Amino acid sequence: MNPFDLSGKTILVTGASSGIGRQTAISLASMGATAVITGRDEGRLKETFGQLGGTGHSYVAADLSGESGMDALAAAAPQLNGMAYCAGAVEYHPLKFLKRDKLETLFHINSFAPTLLTGKLARAKKLERGASLVFVSSIASESGVPGTLAYASSKAALNAAVRVIASELAPQGIRANVICPGIVQTPMNVTADRATDLAEAAKRYPLGPGQPEDVANAVIFHLSDASRWLTGNIMILDGGHTLI
């Protein structure tokens, strides 16, 4: 028996058109899950779809920053045994230059969408008893790096919300947990203008920067029966970054 086996589980993966979400969808499918993948960019979503092993997968293009996208996704979703919420965005604004619209943009996708979408799925009774929800946050939520106010606070709000989701849904046997990765090599941060920053940041990672597979493997654990006694937890996944 493999405690990490996901056969028979249908899992919604947001942010599946890129980076961590894409790898998560591919890894979940390789562990036997049926994936329902979503993202905004339909072309890149289809690329991910083409990389999923097994059968029965589906995709729904949706912008989760507004009610209509979340409603459409909640309506299209089949009965779910889990969700990997990997959608997210980052922007850097020093406090003196931070404007309300920038703050709202990041809160919409990093905090409001994961919590409101979960509420909509629960209300529509799309979450099966025993379902597991895992939300990708960030170690930024636990630190105070200059320029990250909008991102860090949107992720900290997510962490707090997931603890409440965990206690509200526990009576239905539904679990909710957070993964806080450190720097992972994805399109979010592997850009020419951030290359020097990243090389510098990598020096502060005893095990080096993470790969999307590292986060996907942690998601597999959270969605599988191996973690059936774990809820309301925040996992720091950072190659030892917070040790030094």
Ligand SMILES: NC(=O)c1ccc[n+]([C@@H]2O[C@H](COP(=O)([O-])OP(=O)(O)OC[C@H]3O[C@@H](n4cnc5c(N)ncnc54)[C@H](OP(=O)(O)O)[C@@H]3O)[C@@H](O)[C@H]2O)c1
């Ligand atoms: N990479 C890192 O170093 C790192 C570290 C810690 C935490 N994280 C977190 O990990 C998660 C995944 O990041 P990543 O590195 O994989 O980033 P990425 O490659 O930029 O992917 C972000 C994903 O989020 C989706 N997304 C963004 N805005 C959306 C919206 N309004 N509606 C629906 N989907 C939306 C994107 O969809 P489209 O491309 O289709 O628009 C894309 O699939 C994020 O929550 C991020 O904060 C990343």
